[in-house]
Amino acid sequence: MKAGIIGSGIVGQVLAKAFKQEGYEVLLGTRDVTKEDVVKFGSENAGIAVGTFEDAARFGDIIVLSVKGTAAEEAVRLAGKYNFENKIVIDTTNPIADQPPVNGVLQFFTGPNESLLEKLQALVPSAKFVKAFNSVGNTLMYKPQLKDKPTMFIAGNDEEARKTVTDIVSSFGWETADMGKAEAARAIEPLCMLWCIPGFLQNDWQHAFKLLKT
Numbered sequence: 334m335k336a337g338i339i340g341s342g343i344v345g346q347v348l349a350k351a352f353k354q355e356g357y358e359v360l361l362g363t364r365d366v367t368k369e370d371v372v373k374f375g376s377e378n379a380g381i382a383v384g385t386f387e388d389a390a391r392f393g394d395i396i397v398l399s400v401k402g403t404a405a406e407e408a409v410r411l412a413g414k415y416n417f418e419n420k421i422v423i424d425t426t427n428p429i430a431d432q433p434p435v436n437g438v439l440q441f442f443t444g445p446n447e448s449l450l451e452k453l454q455a456l457v458p459s460a461k462f463v464k465a466f467n468s469v470g471n472t473l474m475y476k477p478q479l480k481d482k483p484t485m486f487i488a489g490n491d492e493e494a495r496k497t498v499t500d501i502v503s504s505f506g507w508e509t510a511d512m513g514k515a516e517a518a519r520a521i522e523p524l525c526m527l528w529c530i531p532g533f534l535q536n537d538w539q540h541a542f543k544l545l546k547t
């Protein structure tokens with residue numbers, strides 16, 4: 334399997350290395366392959382190819398979208414909407430506005446009855462977007478070392494795609510709570526606000542959510 338990672342920030346880099354570790358062929362995409370950070374990543378990770386957003390989207394059997402939330406729709410257009418058709422797209426993005434947090438609470442550019450995942454899904458209706466990895470810090474995304482196994486909440490319209498993402502998330506050391514269709518992203522994306530509050534208020538970024546059951 335090939336994973337095309339759209340996004341060269343810390344999340345793109347962490348997930349590119351994780352997929353590589355799990356045996357995937359990986360290509361990391363950026364708008365600027367000459368960027369210092371990207372050149373460093375390429376030299377330290379010789380087994381991971383580097384290219385444009387479009388290269389990553391074309392390359393991936395599975396695509397990971399890990400770009401700045403305000404630029405997510407533009408990134409999909411830059412990568413070529415046709416490259417997403419019928420593919421699973423793991424969407425790690427959050428709709429974080431450019432305004433600063435208020436008392437540790439991030440501001441979103443989406444309202445309560447919408448989500449960035451739904452906006453992206455509307456942009457490429459045949460793609461199989463699945464929200465995942467958005468409400469945990471990058472240091473805990475792969476094989477997190479916590480007291481207990483944390484829960485990753487996922488959502489997206491395609492059931493098979495959610496199953497595939499569940500398998501990936503399990504192999505990354507998580508249990509999954511499948512919350513169903515795309516509208517559930519309206520509840521999952523704000524978990525990122527909650528997750529970040531202890532970070533902004535107490536500089537505590539080492540935690541994750543767990544869903545307890547009887």
Ligand SMILES: NC(=O)c1ccc[n+]([C@@H]2O[C@H](COP(=O)([O-])OP(=O)(O)OC[C@H]3O[C@@H](n4cnc5c(N)ncnc54)[C@H](OP(=O)(O)O)[C@@H]3O)[C@@H](O)[C@H]2O)c1
Binds near residue numbers: 344402407
């Ligand atoms: N940081 C975390 O721990 C964390 C955890 C969970 C979820 N997330 C979410 O994951 C996503 C990625 O986060 P991140 O921290 O890795 O980095 P980020 O700074 O949010 O995003 C970096 C990526 O966004 C792209 N980008 C920035 N402006 C753009 C524009 N105008 N047009 C197109 N692309 C643009 C950059 O392109 P270039 O490659 O060209 O620079 C880069 O690939 C975000 O939505 C974030 O909310 C982050």
